[in-house]
Amino acid sequence: MRVDAGLSKLLGLSRTIVATLTESGDVLLDGRPAGKSDRLIAGSTLEVTIPAPPQPVRVQAVAVEGLVVLHEDDDIIVVDKPVGVAVHPSPGWTGPTVVGGLVAAGHRVATSGAEERQGVVHRLDVGTTGVMVVAKSESAYSALKHAFKERTVDKLYHALVQGHPDPIRGTIDAPIDRHPKHDYRFAVMASGKPSITHYEVTEAFRSASLLDVHLETGRTHQIRVHFSALHHPCVGDLTYGADPVLAKRLGVTRQWLHARRLGFHHPADGQWVEFTSEYPDDLARALEGLRAEG
Numbered sequence: 001m002r003v004d005a006g007l008s009k010l011l012g013l014s015r016t017i018v019a020t021l022t023e024s025g026d027v028l029l030d031g032r033p034a035g036k037s038d039r040l041i042a043g044s045t046l047e048v049t050i051p052a053p054p055q056p057v058r059v060q061a062v063a064v065e066g067l068v069v070l071h072e073d074d075d076i077i078v079v080d081k082p083v084g085v086a087v088h089p090s091p092g093w094t095g096p097t098v099v100g101g102l103v104a105a106g107h108r109v110a111t112s113g114a115e116e117r118q119g120v121v122h123r124l125d126v127g128t129t130g131v132m133v134v135a136k137s138e139s140a141y142s143a144l145k146h147a148f149k150e151r152t153v154d155k156l157y158h159a160l161v162q163g164h165p166d167p168i169r170g171t172i173d174a175p176i177d178r179h180p181k182h183d184y185r186f187a188v189m190a191s192g193k194p195s196i197t198h199y200e201v202t203e204a205f206r207s208a209s210l211l212d213v214h215l216e217t218g219r220t221h222q223i224r225v226h227f228s229a230l231h232h233p234c235v236g237d238l239t240y241g242a243d244p245v246l247a248k249r250l251g252v253t254r255q256w257l258h259a260r261r262l263g264f265h266h267p268a269d270g271q272w273v274e275f276t277s278e279y280p281d282d283l284a285r286a287l288e289g290l291r292a293e294g
Contacts, residue, residue, distance in 0.1 A: 003027060004036040007048065009191070016183045021048065059089055059118070064101030070131065070275050075140035075268045077107055078133050080277045083254060087123040087132070095126070102134065109134055110141040121145050122153075122218060130157070130259025131277040135267075143267035148218065154263035154274070157213040159199075159223055160256035160286065161232040162243060164209050168201040172226040176219045185239060186221045188229045195219045197226045205290040207246060208235055224255055235286065250286040258283055 001009075007018045007027065015036075021027050022036045028047040029038060040046065066082035079098060081087070086097045099119065102109055109119030112135070119134045121144040135141035147153050177192030179185040196216035203210040209232070213223055221240075227233055228240035236242055236252035247253070263274040279287070 001040050002036065003029065003034050003038045003040060006040045007046075011048070014178055014183050015180070021050075024051075026051065059097070059103060059115070060100050061104040062096055062100045063104045064096040064098070067098065067101045067105075069105075069107075070277070071273075072107070072136075073268070075135070075137045076133050076144070076266070077102065077109070077136055078131060078262070078275045081124055081129055081132055081259075083127060083129050083280065083282070086126050088117045088120050093126075098132070098134065108136050110136055110138050112138050112141040122148050124259055125221065125224075125255075125257075127254035128257045128259065129277070129280050129283070131262045131275050132259060133262060133264070133275075137267075140267040144264065147264055147267075151216055152265065154261070155215045155218070155259070156261040156263075157215065157223060158258045158260045158279075159211045159213050159227065160208050160235045160283070160290075161211060161227050162208055162235055162246065163232045164204055165199065165201060165211070165227075165230060165232050168204075170199060172197040172199070172230065174226060174229060176222060176225050186219070186225050188225060193217075193219060195222050195226065197222060206293060208290060210287070223257060250289050252282065252286050254282075256283055256286060 004015045004018045008015050019036045022034055025033045026049040027034045030044050064085055068080040069077060070080055071078040081098055086093050086095060088097055088099045099109060111118050113120060121135055124130060124132055135144055173196050174188040175192030176186050176195040177189035179187040194217060198214040200212045201209045202212050215222060224234055224237055224240050233240045233242040234255040234257050236247040237255035238244055258279060259277060261274060261276045266273050
């Protein structure tokens with residue numbers, strides 16, 4: 001096995017990071033600097049020096065246009081996330097964030113979790129819109145993290161995918177891991193984490209289908225990866241193989257994917273609560289266009 005592939009499996013690092021380590025001389029094979037394409041041979045000694053972790057990215061309190069608060073109490077704040085907004089700061093991201101927008105608007109968030117992710121118990125992609133919850137109290141943070149881990153949260157997404165999935169109702173059970181060649185993408189991989197998606201076609205058009213999607217697990221890009229693997233990518237999701245001609249015709253410039261409803265037991269009293277987000281204008285217009293085609 002090559003050094004980059006072997007170290008990626010051994011340490012859980014991306015091949016890009018391993019390549020950076022080899023280029024900087026931090027990987028030694030039998031005492032000599034190793035290249036990323038060198039071969040690992042049984043009995044050899046492998047030494048890896050891991051550099052110090054980068055400093056955490058701090059939350060910048062900046063107002064976020066279009067960030068709507070759907071509900072707020074002493075323990076939680078439920079928001080409708082607009083497109084183009086990350087949930088929390090991360091290396092390389094200089095745009096707006098949900099956490100920064102809440103802080104700028106004077107809302108309190110829990111201090112639990114990593115500094116840049118305080119109060120965050122789940123995430124939506126930058127290009128995905130819809131409902132999400134942020135913890136305000138420390139007790140709510142713990143309760144909600146546990147709920148997401150134990151899969152007691154009901155997460156309903158609406159996805160517009162290309163073509164017509166067969167069967168019209170089903171479950172996708174396929175492990176997901178980082179793409180072996182593209183760091184920014186994920187893929188169905190035998191080595192990946194268990195990932196389960198339930199779906200049902202609710203409306204069919206000539207070139208696409210509208211789906212109800214329930215997530216049993218919450219892997220990064222899970223819905224996008226699973227439907228791309230079935231050759232039914234989300235409309236507009238060029239990263240995962242969507243047709244650019246169809247996307248342009250419908251005026252969609254990102255994946256047609258929306259977190260429609262979120263339900264969970266309220267961390268304060270255990271009562272079941274549900275919150276719903278309406279479609280943003282770009283997704284609604286695309287649907288209207290398909291319906292007009294007949």
